[in-house]
Amino acid sequence: xxxxxxxxxxxxxxxxxxxxxxxxxxxxxxxxxxxxxxxxxxxxxxxxxxxxxxxxxxxxxxxxxxxxxxxxxxxxxxxxxxxxxxxxxxxxxxxxxxxxxxxxxxxxxxxxxxxxxxxxxxxxxxxxxxxxxxxxxxxxxxxxxxxxxxx
Amino acid sequence: xxxxxxxxxxxxxxxxxxxxxxxxxxxxxxxxxxxxxxxxxxxxxxxxxxxxxxxxxxxxxxxxxxxxxxxxxxxxxxxxxxxxxxxxxxxxxxxxxxxxxxxxxxxxxxxxxxxxxxxxxxxxxxxxxxxxxxxxxx
Numbered sequence: 001x002x003x004x005x006x007x008x009x010x011x012x013x014x015x016x017x018x019x020x021x022x023x024x025x026x027x028x029x030x031x032x033x034x035x036x037x038x039x040x041x042x043x044x045x046x047x048x049x050x051x052x053x054x055x056x057x058x059x060x061x062x063x064x065x066x067x068x069x070x071x072x073x074x075x076x077x078x079x080x081x082x083x084x085x086x087x088x089x090x091x092x093x094x095x096x097x098x099x100x101x102x103x104x105x106x107x108x109x110x111x112x113x114x115x116x117x118x119x120x121x122x123x124x125x126x127x128x129x130x131x132x133x134x135x136x137x138x139x140x141x142x143x144x145x146x147x148x149x150x151x
Numbered sequence: 152x153x154x155x156x157x158x159x160x161x162x163x164x165x166x167x168x169x170x171x172x173x174x175x176x177x178x179x180x181x182x183x184x185x186x187x188x189x190x191x192x193x194x195x196x197x198x199x200x201x202x203x204x205x206x207x208x209x210x211x212x213x214x215x216x217x218x219x220x221x222x223x224x225x226x227x228x229x230x231x232x233x234x235x236x237x238x239x240x241x242x243x244x245x246x247x248x249x250x251x252x253x254x255x256x257x258x259x260x261x262x263x264x265x266x267x268x269x270x271x272x273x274x275x276x277x278x279x280x281x282x283x284x285x286x287x288x289x
Contacts, residue, residue, distance in 0.1 A: 026280065028168035028195040028237075047235035053168040054235040055195005057280050095187035095194040097168075141166065141197050 018134055019075050020063040023085055025094035028055040029110040032099075053097065058115075059145075060089070061137035062123065066130055076131045088122045112140040116148040124150070159215045161202045163225050165234035168195040169250045172239070193237060198255075199278035200229070202263065206271045216271065228262050252279040256287040 030053050031045040041049040048054070062085055066075045092102055098110040104122055108114050116138040124133045139145040170193045171185040181189040188194070202225055206215040236242055238250040244258045256277040264273055278284040 024280075026194050026196050028193040050235050050237070050241070052237035052240040053193050053195065054166050054237065055168040055193065055197075056166055057195075057197045095190050097190070097192035097194065100192045101190070141164075 015067045016065060017068055017075050018063050018065045019078070019081075020061050021078065021081050021085060023060045023062070023090055024058060025060065025090050026055065026057050027093055027096050027098050028053040029098040030054065031109065031111060033109065053099075056140050058093070059139035060085075060119065061135070062119075062133075063135040063137070064127065065132050065134040076128070084123065084126055088126065089119050092122075112138055112144065112146045113148075116146045120148050120150060155208045156205055157208055157215050158203050158205045159218060159221075160204075161218060161221050161225055163200045163202070163222075163230060165198050165200065165230050166195065167198060167233055167236050167238050168193040169238040169245075170194065171249055171251060173249060193239070196279050198233075199284075200225070200259065201276040201278075203274040203276070204267070204271050205274075224263065224266055228266060229259055252277055252283065252285045253287075256285045260287050 030050060031048040032041050032051070033044075036044070038049075038051075062081070064076055064081065068075050092104070096102055098105050098115065104118050105115065108118065116136045119138065120133060120136045123136075127133060133150060136148045137145060138147075170190060171188040172181050172191075173184075176184070202221065204216050204221060208215055232242055238245050238255070242250075245254070248254050248258070256275050259277065260273065260275045263275070267273055274286065274288065276284060276286045
């Protein structure tokens with residue numbers, strides 16, 4: 001077989017890979033809109049509006065996509081990804097009060113939806129150009145999770 | 152003599168805020184002993200609770216205990232008091248007791264023990280996270 005034909009075929013082959021790092025953090029929060037009365041908050045958010053907070057064990061899945069580097073075989077160094085998530089996200093959220101202690105959640109409603117979007121915004125600018133953030137998947141409980149794809 | 156004792160279990164869960172803090176200690180000592188868990192603005196968990204009841208299978212019903220009754224009991228006596236609450240601020244048992252997983256499991260046992268017929272054995276397992284859990288009594 002002519003080796004150049006094999007090489008040409010490989011060049012056209014798609015090699016997009018998705019890589020996910022799983023993390024977790026424990027935090028307190030409440031769902032409470034300060035523009036509304038206590039009654040309206042309780043009507044809308046129910047037990048989640050408890051003024052003294054409640055809390056969750058959050059599970060976080062960060063998925064990036066790209067093509068493996070020809071020399072390393074890596075899409076991205078997972079150690080670097082792990083440190084990035086730890087410093088930009090986990091250290092700021094773990095064992096914290098999401099409403100009171102987290103700079104990037106200030107003035108936002110601390111829903112799982114908003115938290116997933118904010119985590120995307122924390123991480124996205126720090127990835128190299130050839131590595132794209134694909135999905136932030138965030139579990140608030142084992143049975144409730146949200147996904148954000150940057151749309 | 153035949154032994155027809157069976158263990159039946161009811162699994163429940165609740166979400167709560169807490170902090171580990173000994174008011175008799177300085178801020179520094181609390182941080183040293185309890186680390187991140189002493190964060191003054193609290194943090195929180197999804198707690199998973201397993202209630203184990205051991206007893207003889209009743210000849211007429213085939214039950215050890217009606218699990219609907221056990222479920223209603225756990226809901227009224229535990230979940231309604233703990234779920235979506237701040238354990239330190241909202242739950243009377245922890246006004247002067249540090250809400251560690253150890254103390255929470257003892258409190259839950261004592262609450263349920265009072266309500267259950269003494270012919271049953273009772274044991275509680277409490278998960279604070281999927282990897283940290285406690286059991287009482289042992």
